[in-house]
Amino acid sequence: xxxxxxxxxxxxxxxxxxxxxxxxxxxxxxxxxxxxxxxxxxxxxxxxxxxxxxxxxxxxxxxxxxxxxxxxxxxxxxxxxxxxxxxxxxxxxxxxxxxxxxxxxxxxxxxxxxxxxxxxxxxxxxxxxxxxxxxxxxxxxxxxxxxxxxxxxxxxxxxxxxxxxxxxxxxxxxxxxxxxxxxxxxxxxxxxxxxxxxxxxxxxxxxxxxxxxxxxxxxxxxxxxxxxxxxxxxxxxxxxxxxxxxxxxxxxxxxxxxxxxxxxxxxxxxxxxxxxxxxxxxxxxxxxxxxxxxxxxxxxxxxxxxxxxxxxxxxxxxxxxxxxxxxxxxxxxxxxxxxxxxxxxxxxxxxxxxxxxxxxxxxxxxxxxxxxxxxxxxxxxxxxxxxxxxxxxxxxxxxxxxxxxxxxxxxxxxxxxxxxxxxxxxxxxxxxxxxxxxxxxxxxxxxxxxxxxxxxxxxxxxxxxxxxxxxxxxxxxxxxxxxxxxxxxxxxx
Numbered sequence: 001x002x003x004x005x006x007x008x009x010x011x012x013x014x015x016x017x018x019x020x021x022x023x024x025x026x027x028x029x030x031x032x033x034x035x036x037x038x039x040x041x042x043x044x045x046x047x048x049x050x051x052x053x054x055x056x057x058x059x060x061x062x063x064x065x066x067x068x069x070x071x072x073x074x075x076x077x078x079x080x081x082x083x084x085x086x087x088x089x090x091x092x093x094x095x096x097x098x099x100x101x102x103x104x105x106x107x108x109x110x111x112x113x114x115x116x117x118x119x120x121x122x123x124x125x126x127x128x129x130x131x132x133x134x135x136x137x138x139x140x141x142x143x144x145x146x147x148x149x150x151x152x153x154x155x156x157x158x159x160x161x162x163x164x165x166x167x168x169x170x171x172x173x174x175x176x177x178x179x180x181x182x183x184x185x186x187x188x189x190x191x192x193x194x195x196x197x198x199x200x201x202x203x204x205x206x207x208x209x210x211x212x213x214x215x216x217x218x219x220x221x222x223x224x225x226x227x228x229x230x231x232x233x234x235x236x237x238x239x240x241x242x243x244x245x246x247x248x249x250x251x252x253x254x255x256x257x258x259x260x261x262x263x264x265x266x267x268x269x270x271x272x273x274x275x276x277x278x279x280x281x282x283x284x285x286x287x288x289x290x291x292x293x294x295x296x297x298x299x300x301x302x303x304x305x306x307x308x309x310x311x312x313x314x315x316x317x318x319x320x321x322x323x324x325x326x327x328x329x330x331x332x333x334x335x336x337x338x339x340x341x342x343x344x345x346x347x348x349x350x351x352x353x354x355x356x357x358x359x360x361x362x363x364x365x366x367x368x369x370x371x372x373x374x375x376x377x378x379x380x381x382x383x384x385x386x387x388x389x390x391x392x393x394x395x396x397x398x399x400x401x402x403x404x405x406x407x408x409x410x411x412x413x414x415x416x417x418x419x420x421x422x423x424x425x426x427x428x429x430x431x432x433x434x435x436x437x438x439x440x441x442x443x444x445x446x447x448x449x450x451x452x453x454x455x456x457x458x459x460x461x462x463x464x465x466x467x468x469x470x471x472x473x474x475x476x477x478x479x480x481x482x483x484x485x486x487x488x489x490x491x492x493x
Contacts, residue, residue, distance in 0.1 A: 044289020078255020198245025203253025306373025
């Protein structure tokens with residue numbers, strides 16, 4: 001027993017060092033303009049090459065660890081979007097997230113078959129695994145940057161929506177086996193539709209139930225409320241999965257429902273889940289990195305195949321398959337091109353690739369290694385160039401400054417008629433004076449905070465993008481007032 005103390009202490013010290021390096025990696029990532037997930041993926045793959053014992057971790061264990069990490073990432077991503085922001089681009093998010101995923105999977109599978117020479121069953125699996133964009137990478141790249149207007153909502157919404165779609169589609173394909181035909185296609189679509197319907201229902205019902213629990217279930221300490229939401233998010237994933245639904249979709253929808261809701265300790269909950277999502281992102285890519293064999297990639301020459309598919313996916317498939325779906329949106333051409341470029345691949349495609357390791361045909365054609373190369377290209381090339389492309393395409397994108405200081409008031413009950421908004425660039429309130437807003441006689445703008453300084457509010461005070469506005473409303477006013485004010489301060493286009 002005593003002899004085990006020192007090895008255990010050494011293990012804890014090593015884990016602590018890894019966590020500290022992870023926390024400091026953002027500064028290195030920002031300086032090198034390499035997304036943090038790519039750094040950890042490469043570092044973990046190199047460590048597995050140097051220490052072969054790391055590569056012997058069971059794939060099932062890796063899948064389970066990455067699944068939990070994605071639950072944390074999707075729930076936080078859903079809360080970050082919220083219903084109000086999603087409403088401004090819901091149609092295009094659903095179209096790109098669902099139809100775009102199907103079209104991308106089909107087109108990429110065709111190229112993998114006719115250009116690369118993969119058999120149809122393997123080509124379909126590879127195309128499906130690479131179809132979804134990845135929230136871990138997208139949220140990481142956009143985490144220190146803010147894309148204003150609908151563009152950012154579309155990118156974040158797509159990455160959260162098409163992951164459940166891609167995962168459900170691949171699981172359905174694996175369930176159908178190697179058979180191809182109308183019957184198999186009907187089974188795949190039927191299983192996919194069931195997973196989407198059950199996942200969405202569980203997420204919506206669970207999200208509103210969670211809000212009710214936060215408001216009506218008193219807990220002994222404020223620190224327990226974030227743990228309640230954590231347990232609820234993991235529980236919703238499990239419940240939806242057991243019910244033959246998409247657990248990832250359930251978690252994402254629940255996060256969206258909770259995003260705009262007023263709840264006790266909401267700020268603490270948001271900070272807690274943002275931290276967990278950042279940690280989950282690191283854990284996911286480290287876990288997936290140890291499954292990558294760099295020697296296999298180099299010795300077999302499979303990296304050339306992966307690089308070819310990556311170029312085709314980036315410059316041919318996504319523009320032709322997803323591009324037309326964006327023309328119905330009121331975006332400028334530069335913004336559409338930016339959305340097409342920023343559809344990054346990451347942890348989800350590699351996670352789906354690990355599902356293929358049980359297929360003899362997929363292993364024979366190095367399907368997993370091909371997927372890893374495509375993801376590496378997306379992270380290191382596309383991800384690193386996102387800020388540059390935003391500047392070249394005139395997409396409003398700015399670095400998010402850290403705000404370590406907060407000023408607030410703790411109240412026993414939810415305050416009535418006190419609402420806070422942040423002015424989004426291009427919203428109706430952006431550039432207008434308080435007098436010209438015409439918010440009504442029972443509505444008062446009592447405080448405006450700009451760049452950390454509170455302004456004295458007068459009729460001629462002109463609001464600007466990123467201003468934080470505190471609005472006081474008569475509790476007896478129209479219940480639709482919140483929706484009207486939300487549109488005034490946040491809606492664009």
